[in-house]
Amino acid sequence: MSMASDLSNPLLQTRDPAKRSWLASANDAACDFSIQNLPFGIFSDQRNGAPRAGVAIGDAIVDLAALRVAGLLALDADDDVFSRPSLNAFVALGRDVWRSVRVQLSALLDAACSTLRDDAALRARVLVPMSDAAMHLPVDIPGYTDFYSSKEHATNVGTMFRDPKNALLPNWSEMPIGYNGRASSVVVSGTPVCRPMGQLKLPDQDRPIYGACRKLDIELETGFIVGRGNALGEPIACAQAEDHIFGMVLLNDWSARDIQQWEYVPLGPFNAKTFATTISPWIVTLDALEPFRVAQPEQTPEPLPYLRHTGDHAFDLALEVRLRPEGADAATTIARTNFKQMYWTMAQQLAHHTVSGCNTRVGDLMGSGTISGAAPDSFGSLLELTWNGARPLALEGGGARTFIVDGDELTLAGWCQGDGYRVGFGTCVGKILPARG
Template sequence: MTTPLKSFIEVAPNSDFPIQNLPYGVFSETPEGQRRVGVAIGEWVLDLAAIEAAGLLQLSGGRTYFNQSTLNDFIASGRENWTALRTQLQQLLAADTATLRDNAELREKAFFKQAAVTLHLPVQIPGYTDFYSSKEHATNVGCMFRDPKNALLPNWSELPVGYNGRASSVVVSGTNVVRPSGQIKLPTEDRPIFSPCRKLDFELETGFIVGKPNQLGQPISIENAWDHIFGMVLFNDWSARDIQQWEYVPLGPFNSKTFASSISPWIVTLDALEPFRTRCPEQEPRPLHYLREENVDNSFDINLSVEVKPENQTQADVICKTNFKYMYWSMAQQLTHHTIAGCNVQVGDLMGSGTISGPTPDSYGSLLELTWNATKPLQLSNGEQRSFLQDGDTLIMRGYCEKDGLRIGFGEVSGKVLPAVQFNFDQN
């Protein structure tokens, strides 16, 4: 039996960040301080710029990668370096390796408590696309707003439905979210009104980061798609349901989605997630040939949860528990379909999974579903009810994999809802 890899850094048994994980992020010692790349290990951040400067990392390309404000250059350097760095870091952090363990001066420079640093957006995101790949979520929405007997549109089971979103408003966990305003069509009125959003919602998602680009006009094949994915993040694609309901026909979401999308600060690599591979649900009808993944574990067993914490409350209530494995379309299928017409993706591009809902009412990944469009409000532990998010609410998403004593986690993505901007239309 192989002895599990252990680090000289003490890691709690319930930590998301054991030596088998080592997710990548960007941090600074102060909010406005110099940013550089680090990895999470237990409660600590290991400063890769510091150990790179000490000559402890050997990567191809003959250059430095980590004294930078984003991960893009390192990701673009290729899978050979992704694998090499992971191996070297696990060796340096291993309990029986003295190089870093016994160098007190370097440890002082290289390790920082996560709670004492500022975490930033880990990548510069050239483009962002959001998919709609949970069959349960799509069915629930179709039942609410269309015919329950024909909840799914004919194309849904044939291709990964998606839309191109707004990369500039992707923010890192901890960033406050201002309630959006826009046009809302009330059922009792002939024309829309301008109003702050009255149905502000979350969408429980994950996202993957593109690690390898393709040329314009040259699609990524399903056989090669996994090689183009660097890692995954937690993702809250905030949604203004009432603005969306009025604006989305015929071209889809616009202002209802552009105001904010939040990601977790740590990118968990596919290598770390490898022990937790599983199969997507059976796809019927069988996809067209370019989308077929034959005999592969093309999904991951990732436990996901959502908590809401009202203003001035210390306790957060868990309102949803679900799992990534329920997703109908895989990340490889999403990426392949995204490029099949010739679209060129770039390093750092973010691809959202779409809302992740499970088969039971407590596993629905949005308030729209959990409260069935406000007809079944949630009861919180402080006595309050929620149909949609209120000003002052903090929304927290968490995710982790666990099997055979190994836990690989994502940390969290959180955001607090601030009141809408006040407009005075009497002034020119």
């Protein structure tokens, strides 16, 4: 497609790599929130304590409710969906509306547009410094499902706890493996997480004991938000599945490995996962991620027909994990990997989830599963990075970790790097507090 044809389409114009904003902070090549990004979230601030919808740009948030009151945001809806404490009502309006809002915001924030650029009073009403804002869960989450879709991660875990020659179970290469998680304990970045209590089976004892988790871990994941559900009994076809996805977030599926090891047979994770799942506050739309679409890994054997799709369905999304001990001046980057290595795609996950006739709803959260690469420093969990504690991980400034200790702060970061701009997710942060009970 030629640049001329690109510039004739308003939606494609929003992804123009040469596009710049009058807000200088958005034009830094390392800024997550470029004008090409425009992710959606829910925020409040000291001026207005009511949670409401916003879009991130540079070091600021566009107050969508205030922008609509100013008459600068057309929306084909009877009520003001942007004044609500979640994005669900806006998301439910459909992809055409998401895209219309994206196009309008891109035009208003463009360096050549004087409407906001030259009106200081108007800017003061509709722009909120990020430093003054508190972020909230972006959507009400009716249901949460976590998948297990990284071949490298599944191979590492299978090697560690089963036969290395048969690390993957026979079903793993035939379908996206997943389990239904706990939506009630999904929290937004910055929310402290208490170390969980539960049953632990020590190797030298016949019966379990009750106590605080001793092997607390993170799982570096992404998640996608369902933007259009399906009716009970009506599966979503793999080829159309991405039409049902509003966007993506970073996701840390905190894991109590010792509790998990004792409880997971025969029905899988339960208390080892239910205590908390942290997501980043900004939802990056698939339209913003489109320039970074790449081919997914080759799948062998070829999936069954209901799991087949043509084209590229992975994204070149760089991911990092950082650990900062309590009181430390700096964090240690303990892992670097990339989402493009995921074996099963988001479309395949959603198609498989609904093939039985399971219905999904606007706001449902689907976790990717731990994202690991082939290199030891690209593993997405401490379980892998330290090989279940056998290889302690050295930290900058001294000290080491096998698993998370109280006071540790874990940060996930992710971004797609363009030519002179970035489409980033911000961060997904959680600090571990001591167990209660």
